[in-house]
Amino acid sequence: MTSIRIMNLEYNEFTDNVASSPLTSLTSLEFLSISGNHFDIPSSLGPLANHSRLKVLFLDDTKLTIDTKIASSTPRLQLKVFRMSNSRSKGFKVTSIGFLNHQYDLRIMDLSTNDIKGPFPSWLLENNTKLKYLFMRDNSFTTLELPSVNLFYLLVMDISNNGIRGELTTKFWANVPNLLYLNLSTNGLEGSIPYELGSIKSLTILDLSSNNFSGGPPIQLLDSNLSLYTLNVAYNNLQGEFVFSANTMNPNLSYLRLDHNMFTGNLSFLSSHVNLWLLDISNNNFIGKIPRLIANWSLLTALDLSKNQLDGLVPQELCNLGELKYLDLSDNNLYGPLPSFFIAQQMSNLSQLSILSLRGNSFDGTFPKQLCNLKSLSMIDLSENNLFGPLPSCLGPINFSSEYANKVTSTPGTFMSDGEWSPWYYVRSVHTAFYHYDLEGEPLPAHTVGIITKKRFDSYKGYALLEMVGLDFSCNQFSGEIPPEIAIFQDMLVLNLSNNKLTGHIPTSFSSLTKIESMDLSYNNLIGSIPEELTQLNSLEVFNVSYNDLSGAIPNTNQFGAFDESSYYGNHLLCGLPLSNNCSTTINVNCSITKSCMKAKDDGFIDGETFYISSGVSYITVLLVLPVVLFINPQWRQGWFHYVELVITTCESLFITCSYFVQDGFRKLSNC
Structure with missing residues (x-):
């Protein structure tokens, strides 16, 4: 047993005091993982001090106990890979990392999701100049003072989601010439974005989102770094116009997020970035027309131009984007008929489109039946426009399905090491350009989609977005009866047809929507009774048929007994609970009068x-x-x-x- 080199005991129910366990005698260990157990481990790591061969140590989801003993000599333990990342659900938090004072040869370190307070521990970088991968996100650092030593080997640095405030100093950027990935998102950083970041010619992924940066757009950064693959400055206070020099061209930039700032001007600057596969400029003040050059981005997967002041017609050329899965043009000043955009012979080119949001514009005309040819759609939002005419029965064959989650997978980016240590073999938490991979390796898309559901405007992202299936045609002028074929979408979670001119009965086929959570048919001209079959919808949380011309007794079995009277307001011939009028005494109004x-x-x-x-x-x-x-x-x-x-x-x-x-x-x- 003393010759064991690799031991993996992670995520069991072991309970023991490491100081008195057989682990202290296994000095030949090179790899040890005791993550996710109930070991009693002193914070000094004293029981492992003599493990001179131990190079990889995993203590995830493990609680260190305070150790008041002072080591009599320098420990022989010198790690190359150390991971003590805790999941929020476990509740374990490391508050001090003094036990790393004697480590000088670390190459990979992950101390994410702990409660380490105070200034960022720059001494860790000074002591470990060969460090390549540093993950310290989700802690409680307050300031960021980085050392002036040359960190030639540092490739990846993630200190996102802390409490870091103040401005970024410029002295650090000259000392990390080979940095590939930098994530400072979700902090309280202020001031302008240092243009010196552009001097890191190797920088491929830069995430500065969700801070308090102000000043102009990061033009110099985009202009000077031709290696940049991903730039995310969303959710800041940046403003101004993007004006590039005539010769600016960044062929490598693929992922650009400028959303939730105060940028102005038109979109002509996009001509400098020809290989984008994700573009999000939503929630800004951009003006003008949607440039036709977007049609040349053959790799474009997600396009979000929502909540700006764009106007004009939607370019027909967008139909040529064969890889497009997500399109959001909502809340602009776009106008014209939808059929000018969805042309029958070009519709097959959008075969990958999964999410379509055109809410809050001034589109008119009838429902474009060509939409029915898009078999990959999982969510359509056409609300708050001027569309009219009947809802087509061809909606039935659309393959609305939560299988969308399988359509937007991506392979995580990998940084190659020198062959001695493979970082992603040991560190499973990876951030990539479009997707964030959680600790289990599952992809979570970064963009967010909003839809009116459950009587409120909800935003969906991550797994919620992957599972989101729904139709929102509210606040238009649609007329005629509701096509019963809608019930073919058995994975549908949200159906909103409110505020239209729909007539006829509520289809009994809606009882097939077994997963539906929200159904809003209010403010229409529907007649007849509420189908008793709808009481079979056990997942239904919100049901609204107010202000129609419905009549008869309200079903009160199963979850229908939980809906209050607001679900039925304005239907004066409905009776029974939760309304006050009793069905046995309801006055029968003369048919001719009605x-x-x-x-x-x-x-x-x-x-x-x-x-x-x-x-x-x-x-x-x-x-x-x-x-x-x-x-x-x-x-x-x-x-x-x-x-x-x-x-x-x-x-x-x-x-x-x-x-x-x-x-x-x-x-x-x-x-x-």
């Missing part, structure tokens, strides 16, 4: 000439004939007054009923 009110609501106007002629003739006839008849016959006179009293009573009831429909109409017009 039909006349509905016709008035649907038509809106009557022929003016006919109305005035018929009213005039009737008025003159009554004035001439009625007094004569009532004067001649006293019995007719008595009957006439009785009839007048009856008509007044009936008209009061009729007025109340019709006024409900008029009020509902005004609510539907003003709701969007």
